[in-house]
Amino acid sequence: xxxxxxxxxxxxxxxxxxxxxxxxxxxxxxxxxxxxxxxxxxxxxxxxxxxxxxxxxxxxxxxxxxxxxxxxxxxxxxxxxxxxxxxxxxxxxxxxxxxxxxxxxxxxxxxxxxxxxxxxxxxxxxxxxxxxxxxxxxxxxxxxxxxxxxxxxxxxxxxxxxxxxxxxxxxxxxxxxxxxxxxxxxxxxxxxxxxxxxxxxxxxxxxxxxxxxxxxxxxxxxxxxxxxxxxxxxxxxxxxxxxxxxxxxxxxxxxxxxxxxxxxxxxxxxxxxxxxxxxxxxxxxxxxxxxxxxxxxxxxxxxxxxxxxxxxxxxxxxxxxxxxxxxxxx
Ligand code: ADP
Ligand code: NA
Numbered sequence: 001x002x003x004x005x006x007x008x009x010x011x012x013x014x015x016x017x018x019x020x021x022x023x024x025x026x027x028x029x030x031x032x033x034x035x036x037x038x039x040x041x042x043x044x045x046x047x048x049x050x051x052x053x054x055x056x057x058x059x060x061x062x063x064x065x066x067x068x069x070x071x072x073x074x075x076x077x078x079x080x081x082x083x084x085x086x087x088x089x090x091x092x093x094x095x096x097x098x099x100x101x102x103x104x105x106x107x108x109x110x111x112x113x114x115x116x117x118x119x120x121x122x123x124x125x126x127x128x129x130x131x132x133x134x135x136x137x138x139x140x141x142x143x144x145x146x147x148x149x150x151x152x153x154x155x156x157x158x159x160x161x162x163x164x165x166x167x168x169x170x171x172x173x174x175x176x177x178x179x180x181x182x183x184x185x186x187x188x189x190x191x192x193x194x195x196x197x198x199x200x201x202x203x204x205x206x207x208x209x210x211x212x213x214x215x216x217x218x219x220x221x222x223x224x225x226x227x228x229x230x231x232x233x234x235x236x237x238x239x240x241x242x243x244x245x246x247x248x249x250x251x252x253x254x255x256x257x258x259x260x261x262x263x264x265x266x267x268x269x270x271x272x273x274x275x276x277x278x279x280x281x282x283x284x285x286x287x288x289x290x291x292x293x294x295x296x297x298x299x300x301x302x303x304x305x306x307x308x309x310x311x312x313x314x315x316x317x318x319x320x321x322x323x324x325x326x327x328x329x330x
Contacts, residue, residue, distance in 0.1 A: 006032055007143035007177075009041035009083070012060040013200050016212035017067050019281070020188035020198040022288075023252050028147055028182055030072035038078040039141045039313065040068055045083045045090065046134070049127040050114070063296065065306060067211055070291035079316075081309030083137065088317035092136035093129070095324055096162050099169070100132050104161075108154060135159040140317040142175040150181055170327035174320075188248065191225040194241035209249075212289055215282050222246070222278040233265035233273050243270070246277045253280035 042064045108131050115123035156179035163174040188198045192207030227242040237244040251261045
C-alpha cells in the first residue's frame with residue numbers, strides 16, 4: 001500500500017495565525033504528517049488577489065511559515081514551502097483556466113463573499129480565478145486528500161471536476177483528490193461574537209486569540225469573552241455559544257473530551273472557567289510562540305528550511321506540469 005498524498009495551505013494574510021487556524025488546521029496537519037506524504041504551503045500568490053502591502057506580505061509570509069514549523073510541521077518529514085517559490089503553480093493555473101467554463105467559475109460562492117468589500121466591478125480577476133489557482137496547487141502534488149474547512153468544499157469539487165475533465169480530453173494525467181472536511185468540533189468562534197467563526201479578518205480585535213499574543217493579552221481576551229446570564233457551565237452551542245466555545249478551547253488545550261471538561265467544571269462559575277481556559281491556552285501557546293520567535297531571529301535558518309521545501313516541491317510540481325504540457329501538445 002502506498003502512503004496517501006496530502007496537500008493543504010493557508011494564506012499569509014496576518015502577522016499571526018489564530019486559535020481557529022491552529023485547532024482547525026495546524027493540529028491536524030501535524031498528526032497527518034505521520035500517515036501521509038504531506039505538502040504544506042504558504043499560499044502567497046493567493047494573498048495578492050486583494051489589495052496588499054508588499055512589506056507586510058514579505059513579513060507575514062515568513063511569520064506564517066515559522067508558525068507552521070513551531071506548531072509541529074516538520075520541514076524534514078513534510079514538504080513545507082512558499083507558493084511563489086514554485087513557478088509551476090501559475091503555469092498549471094493557466095492551463096486549467098482554459099478548461100474552466102466562465103459560468104462554472106462564476107458559481108464559486110467565496111468570490112461573492114470576498115468581493116463584497118470592493119464590489120464585483122473592482123475586485124480583481126485574480127480573486128475571481130482564485131479557485132483555479134487553488135486547483136493547480138492541489139493537482140501539482142497528485143494529492144489524494146485535501147484537509148480543509150467546510151467553506152472550501154466547493155473549491156475541492158471544482159478541483160475534482162477540472163482534473164476529471166482534463167483527463168477526459170487529454171488522457172489520464174491528473175489525480176482526482178478527495179476533500180477531508182476537518183472536524184466540526186474544531187470550529188472556533190470569535191470570543192466577542194460567538195455566533196461568528198474566529199477569523200483573521202474578524203471585526204473585533206478582542207475576539208481573536210492569536211497564536212503569538214503575549215500571556216497578558218491572551219488572559220485578558222479570554223476573561224472578557226462574551227458568555228450568558230445563566231450560571232451553569234454546560235456544552236450547548238445553540239443556547240450557550242460563548243460558554244461552549246470556551247469549553248471547546250479548553251478541551252483542545254487540556255486534552256480532555258468535552259464531556260470530561262463539563263464534569264471538570266460542574267459546580268464552577270464562569271470566572272473559574274475563564275481562568276482555567278486562559279491558563280490552558282497560555283500553556284499550549286507558550287512553546288509555539290517561543291519557537292516562532294527563535295525561528296524569526298535566525299533568518300538564514302528559516303531561508304534554508306524554505307529553500308529545502310521549495311526544492312522538493314519544485315521537483316514534484318515540475319514533473320506534473322511536464323505531464324500536463326505533454327498532454328496538451330506543448
Ligand atoms: P481565516 O478565516 O482566519 O482567514 P483561513 O480561511 O485562512 O482562516 O483558514 C485557514 C485554515 O484554518 C482552514 O483550514 C480553516 O478551516 C481553518 N480555520 C480558520 N478559521 C477557523 C475557525 N474559526 N475554527 C476552526 N478552523 C478554522
Ligand atoms: Na478565510
